[in-house]
Amino acid sequence: MTAVATPEVQAPAEEVLAPLDEVADLAPHSPARGVLIALGKGLAIAVPVLFLTTLITFALGAFSDQDPAAAVLGEVATPADVERMRHEFGLDRPFYSQYGSWVWNALHGDLGSSWFTNIPVADSIVERLPVSLSVAGLALAIALVLGAGGGIVAALNRGRFVDRAITAVSAAITTVPAFVAGIGLIIVFAVLIPVFPTGGYVPISAGIGLWASFLVLPAFALGLDASADLARQLRTGLVGSLDENYVLGAQVRGLPWRRVVLVHALRNGAAPAIAVVGLHIPRLVGGAVITEAVFQMPGIGQLTRDAALRGDVPVIQGALLVAVLLVLVSSLVVNVVLARLLPASGRAA
């Protein structure tokens, strides 16, 4: 029975305030500090990733044996003409030198020019980016609204009909690829019930209503999958956190139920769902290639596809750079949001 002796032995060591003095001046989990750490970590990862991905895409372009000189000049070109053209494009220089000057120019906003049209790549991207960002942005908004709404409603009605219905519909949606959803939406909402245009794009300057009407179907096609995933993750996370004692604790304090759910339960239960959104953003960017083809939208996806089919290497590189940047920035934002929401989550590290 050694346990009997413990109170006396432990009494001085377990003095109530002892732990406080140790952590007193560190304030190790202040929200601002967590956000700064997340930003720092994100940048530390983003820079090498950016370097590697550009190197790989550049290497793929360089080793793909695409010879713009022959392609541009056609079959009548003499070897001397081809040689002159290769020199003009810088293709006769060694690989590292080509990559070095591409990086140097890219840092100054110059992504080179298309081999075929001579249009500066940066100009093409600036012209088409709004199209892709509009679709991806609206798709993300749809995913967040439907996903968050569905997930919260399902979690609060756990086990009831609404919950099962939302879970079943989400599961069904995640099996449908974006292009199938796109074609389905066109058939229903543009052909059978012609409320939206079948495809194309008008700039926002033509009127917000008109602009939005062209975006609705592609954005739904692109965002449905993400919303279903988000709803399922959020339901699971929220069901878990609603069972936690701190939710009971918040109820015991007489806090309004809405506040208990939206502030106390959601804050901790939403973390996996937010991470899922982070994973979906690259898919929204990448999925645009297919969606833009289905809906004939002149976005980055179409630009990349056309360039890839022609072998227009500078355009492909530029478009990929933009896509990689979008992905890196979005994951940085997601990590910062998580650090802000869950200041204590870093404590295991």
Place this chain on the structure above:
Amino acid sequence: MSADASIGATVPATANTDLVQVEDLWIAAPDGRDLVAGVSFGLARGGSLGIVGESGSGKTLTTRALLGLLPHGISVTSGSVGFDGLDLRTLRRKEWEQVRGSRIGAVFQDPASYLNPSIAVGKQLTEVLRVRGGLTRSAARERAAELLESLGLHRVDLVLTQYPHELSGGMLQRVLLAIAICLGPELLIADEATTALDVTVQADVLDLFDTVRARAGLALVLVSHDLAVVARSTENLLVMRNGEVVESGPTTQVLANPQHPYTQLLVEHHDAYSLAGYLEKETADV
């Protein structure tokens, strides 16, 4: 300050009627099994009641019925739960939100788990003061610091900015107690609130209950499996087993002269395994 006034105002003028009146309370599991079977007790304003019994005896469920927060699927099947003339069984969610916190407060075992791990403890205290107490942000912060200081915490400005995992069990229980009494309730439920704390801190927290009760005229329901704890802090005692009350009466009387075999067993075991009992046996062996 308004919160000060509300604490002072909770001492009732009419102390002769019971604050809590539970009659023939039955609580059943989803499969129809009775978990609490016909429990009755009363608790006067400012009085104290201990509930002892082994785990699964229904003591926690009984107090949860007083909070209207029974676990999923478990429900009160019959009987009445009265609180200051209110029939708690008929309350809707909105009405419960007016009772919990402001009229009935509660603290539990494992205080860390009852605080949100992602929100600084100060914010969780000021949240109640602002949302329920109607204080402004700065008034709530001031009041929170005062409360924590009055509960024996030091460097409260720092404590308020810390997260639950950064504080010790004793400190967390003080923070929870501050949250539980910050709106000046009339009844405090302490469910195994000192069980997980080591012995010196346990004594501190029990002392705090006494201080708070004396200050605010608070009635206390203290649930524990530890006879020493209830003997020290309560006037009346309920001994529960398998969902039924097997014995009840003034605490000193029940413990000094237990009538029911189960109570006798509890007291005997407690004597045998307590420090005093151990030392007695040691010296007898020598």
